[in-house]
Amino acid sequence: MTMTAAQDAPPRLGGAPVDIADCTVIVPTYNEVDNIGLLIPQILAHPRCRVLVVDDGSPDGTGTMVERIAREEPRVGLLARPGKLGLGTAYIAGFRRALAEGAQLIVEMDADFSHDPRYLPALIAAASRDYDLVLGSRYVRGGGTTDWGFSRKLISRGGNLYAGIILGLPVADSTGGYRCYRRGILEAIDLGAVRSNGYAFQIEMVHRARAVGARIGEVPIIFPDRRVGQSKMSRRIVLEALVNVWRLRFGLI
Ligand SMILES: Nc1nc2c(ncn2[C@@H]2O[C@H](COP(=O)(O)OP(=O)(O)OP(=O)(O)O)[C@@H](O)[C@H]2O)c(=O)[nH]1
Numbered sequence: 231m232t233m234t235a236a237q238d239a240p241p242r243l244g245g246a247p248v249d250i251a252d253c254t255v256i257v258p259t260y261n262e263v264d265n266i267g268l269l270i271p272q273i274l275a276h277p278r279c280r281v282l283v284v285d286d287g288s289p290d291g292t293g294t295m296v297e298r299i300a301r302e303e304p305r306v307g308l309l310a311r312p313g314k315l316g317l318g319t320a321y322i323a324g325f326r327r328a329l330a331e332g333a334q335l336i337v338e339m340d341a342d343f344s345h346d347p348r349y350l351p352a353l354i355a356a357a358s359r360d361y362d363l364v365l366g367s368r369y370v371r372g373g374g375t376t377d378w379g380f381s382r383k384l385i386s387r388g389g390n391l392y393a394g395i396i397l398g399l400p401v402a403d404s405t406g407g408y409r410c411y412r413r414g415i416l417e418a419i420d421l422g423a424v425r426s427n428g429y430a431f432q433i434e435m436v437h438r439a440r441a442v443g444a445r446i447g448e449v450p451i452i453f454p455d456r457r458v459g460q461s462k463m464s465r466r467i468v469l470e471a472l473v474n475v476w477r478l479r480f481g482l483i
């Protein structure tokens with residue numbers, strides 16, 4: 231196991247507050263200015279959590295807003311990328327930064343309030359105790375979606391069945407993007423080899439975690455539709471998922 235920045239740091243003396251924020255919540259953003267300022271305080275309400283926003287040069291000023299918040303709040307960081315490079319590469323860049331900064335737990339969370347911060351304690355507790363990867367799951371008892379129309383439900387349910395059967399994944403919700411990794415499992419996965427960038431990214435990470443022997447658990451979440459702002463889902467992202475599941479199945483990526 232590699233030494234981390236946190237482990238290298240000299241012990242603090244003189245009653246300085248002990249930093250217990252060993253969980254980095256990574257929030258990728260593209261045009262989320264109406265959400266991110268409300269979301270960050272709700273994450274920081276959990277003392278173990280810090281926030282790392284990975285913003286892709288949002289034209290609406292999301293990055294500038296986060297930069298301002300980060301100046302005042304040491305538990306907030308910004309990783310600014312020059313343009314819209316996709317969700318998967320945003321997470322990979324975020325994972326590398328969080329690991330380098332010594333995070334023990336790493337959470338993935340959308341900015342649009344589909345992923346309610348009130349589930350953070352359940353995700354963190356399960357990842358601290360029993361599992362290397364804990365999925366926030368819409369499709370276990372107690373979980374679900376609200377506000378979704380028929381076609382969105384069909385795509386989500388169908389996508390999970392499709393990926394689950396073809397890859398033999400032992401989970402009910404492999405496409406969701408609200409989850410918690412232990413540091414060790416991200417270190418064990420070859421992050422440079424991850425190829426998927428949209429929905430397929432979530433499936434690929436479950437598949438790769440399983441391949442390196444991760445214990446994977448699920449906790450129920452209720453998933454409402456995004457609060458405000460525009461969805462970035464596209465036909466191309468769905469197509470990538472359909473194709474990449476087979477490429478993963480045959481070890482082509
Ligand atoms: N950095 C970065 N973030 C992105 C990119 N695409 C999407 N995001 C963010 O990823 C999260 C999920 O994107 P959404 O558009 O909500 O996708 P979704 O949840 O699958 O779709 P909806 O259910 O319609 O909201 C949000 O916080 C987006 O702002 C990207 O290319 N780069």
Ligand SMILES: [Mg+2]
Pocket residue numbers: 340342344456
């Ligand atoms: Mg969303």
